Amino acid sequence: MNKQKIRILQVGAGSMGSRRIRDLLLRPDITLSVLDKRKDRLKKSVESFGIQSFESFEEAIDWKPDVLSISTPPDQHDDYIHFALENGLHHFCEAQLWTYDFLKIKSESQRKGMLSATSCSMHFLPIIKQLKLFVNDKLGDLHAYQMYLSTYMPSWHPDEGVEYYARHRNTAAGREMVPFELLYLNEIFGIAEEVVGSIGRRSQLGNDSEMEDTWCLQMNLAGGSFGQLVVLQASPSTVRKGVCSGTNGRIEFDIYNGKLTAEFDDGYKEFIDYGSQKDVIELAYKDEINTFVDAVLGKAKWPLSYYDSALATATLAAIEKSATRGKWEKVDPRIQPEYLLCQIDN
Known part of the structure; x- marks a missing residue:
């Protein structure tokens, strides 16, 4: 990464999203913001963590993130994964019920030098x-x-x-x-x-x-x-x-x-x-998201694949x-x- 700090957009501020925010904020090498369409969750995130928040995806993308951390319900993953692949963004996604095309994930990630990681808590x-x-x-x-x-x-x-x-x-x-x-x-x-x-x-x-x-x-x-x-x-x-x-x-x-x-x-x-x-389990969640960020920085290897x-x-x-x-x-x-x-x- 060329930037001094990685810009991570946390997509979703529910139960898992709040955990990701909590753990990511402990890192000095990132800048974090959050996107959620529910105003009550955004309000809680701002009050609890004091981070920048967005209600619309368009506004969040104008912030120019390097990484998406996707913590939406499983039937809402694909659009964010697709955007990350199309725009060369690293991404982490919570556990899957329907796994995005693993062949496309592999080819696009290799071609664009991205890390595409699905959760394995x-x-x-x-x-x-x-x-x-x-x-x-x-x-x-x-x-x-x-x-x-x-x-x-x-x-x-x-x-x-x-x-x-x-x-x-x-x-x-x-x-x-x-x-x-x-x-x-x-x-x-x-x-x-x-x-x-x-x-x-x-x-x-x-x-x-x-x-x-x-x-x-x-x-x-x-x-x-x-x-x-x-x-x-x-x-x-x-x-x-x-x-x-x-x-x-x-x-x-x-x-x-x-x-x-x-x-x-x-x-x-x-x-x-x-x-x-x-x-x-909370220590495991912390270890997981830190391993992902370290893998983005080339300091660690992500253990499992979309396959x-x-x-x-x-x-x-x-x-x-x-x-x-x-x-x-x-x-x-x-x-x-x-x-x-x-x-x-x-």
Whole structure:
């Protein structure tokens, strides 16, 4: 970068956007401003952080940013990503439900010397880093893994109204969490080549009468092993734990509680407590956005690509097809989830 300070435009000032602002403002090598169409969020950002704000994208672009940090709902990512690609801006984007054309991302980023980064927050959690080390160095050949996530949709920002994206079928909390979980599970255990499973509605939660709340995936992984993932959004419980087994032993990991237990056939046993997720996740967010800025400056390498994101979101597309057709479906990163029709209850 030729400028003394990088000019970063934070797009979106909701929950994640506010976290990005908080962490970016700790850096002395950037200048930050924020864009949000909601006046209440802009007002809160100005009051909390004292940064320049914009209500329109045109005004924000006249500020001439070098970087976009995109923290909008997942169905609003594409226009900002497209703008960044067309105008040679580095960008960071929150977790995807539909991954932008990864081939175009790669070609345009290489041609224009841009960093195009999609969020991978879980990669930065200490328990995930250690789990990956154990799987790579101690577990031997993977036989299978199981992962269970229960996230209660009503607890997602209860102060938000019916407009909140996670309360709608197309961008439902549980639907979003399928590729969110797969992004780090794929990194640790390998990608799914084909998938079969079921999706259903087991509750009456939400203002969308068509919204599913239960996803169950059985996956054949590259390399011949197997994976299972269950994601719930309607059970009033908080669980994020799994187990994996290989030729040399097994590992249990409880991510919400930060506990990892490993036992291997050479007699090695270890129990590690990394602290509960709620106590360490903010540090992971800080590490993530700082790694992105350092990568823009050429001081770090971004760990995952848009291709990795496309594989995770394509697995969601495949399970949704499988649930309808009742058969195994191939995972193709070029095939992304459909936009679902919603029936909003009055």
